[in-house]
Amino acid sequence: ETGVTQSPTHLIKTRGQQVTLRCSSQSGHNTVSWYQQALGQGPQFIFQYYREEENGRGNFPPRFSGLQFPNYSSELNVNALELDDSALYLCASSTQRPGYTFGSGTRLTVV
Amino acid sequence: SQQGEEDPQALSIQEGENATMNCSYKTSINNLQWYRQNSGRGLVHLILIRSNEREKHSGRLRVTLDTSKKSSSLLITASRAADTASYFCATDVEAAGNKLTFGGGTRVLVKP
Numbered sequence: 001e002t003g004v005t006q007s008p009t010h011l012i013k014t015r016g017q018q019v020t021l022r023c024s025s026q027s028g029h030n031t032v033s034w035y036q037q038a039l040g041q042g043p044q045f046i047f048q049y050y051r052e053e054e055n056g057r058g059n060f061p062p063r064f065s066g067l068q069f070p071n072y073s074s075e076l077n078v079n080a081l082e083l084d085d086s087a088l089y090l091c092a093s094s095t096q097r098p099g100y101t102f103g104s105g106t107r108l109t110v111v
Numbered sequence: 112s113q114q115g116e117e118d119p120q121a122l123s124i125q126e127g128e129n130a131t132m133n134c135s136y137k138t139s140i141n142n143l144q145w146y147r148q149n150s151g152r153g154l155v156h157l158i159l160i161r162s163n164e165r166e167k168h169s170g171r172l173r174v175t176l177d178t179s180k181k182s183s184s185l186l187i188t189a190s191r192a193a194d195t196a197s198y199f200c201a202t203d204v205e206a207a208g209n210k211l212t213f214g215g216g217t218r219v220l221v222k223p
Contacts, residue, residue, distance in 0.1 A: 096209065
């Protein structure tokens with residue numbers, strides 16, 4: 001059984017650019033959630049996908065968007081990057097039962 | 112705003128001592144979960160306690176939940192240097208459906 005894999009591990013982008021982060025779910029998990037964790041803070045819920053449909057969204061602007069694919073892998077896209085988007089982005093997969101398996105995250109730095 | 116707030120924000124103890132951290136939350140929950148994070152990387156699920164449970168154990172971990180006070184505690188007994196990490200509580204709020212709201216975390220340093 002594989003865990004959750006995220007890519008890339010680190011990324012540096014310029015303000016105004018667009019970025020795509022990727023996540024492969026744990027085998028058997030049909031739900032993917034994305035979280036943003038600023039330095040020194042707890043993770044903040046961005047959105048969740050269940051069977052390729054968005055299934056809830058946190059307090060993030062529309063320039064944060066996502067996709068889930070038939071194999072339950074997922075992408076997080078952020079347009080028009082701002083300096084405050086610098087953070088650790090965490091992907092977590094789950095079934096409909098509670099409890100997540102998190103990936104190791106992508107560290108995004110916007111300069 | 113964050114649903115859960117941990118206390119203390121930081122904790123420094125000697126190896127072998129117990130570490131206790133607390134979490135308070137604001138709204139009714141389905142369950143409360145504790146996670147560990149090493150060096151700003153991915154979170155590891157430690158333990159889940161449902162709203163109708165009062166206490167749960169897993170190895171050296173003991174979690175309590177008081178829904179009347181909207182609070183939970185995590186006790187790590189006989190701490191080890193490898194327990195050095197940040198610990199987060201996360202609430203799964205009723206009607207939200209497995210979408211967690213995390214607190215700010217407690218940073219635990221276990222000195223050898």
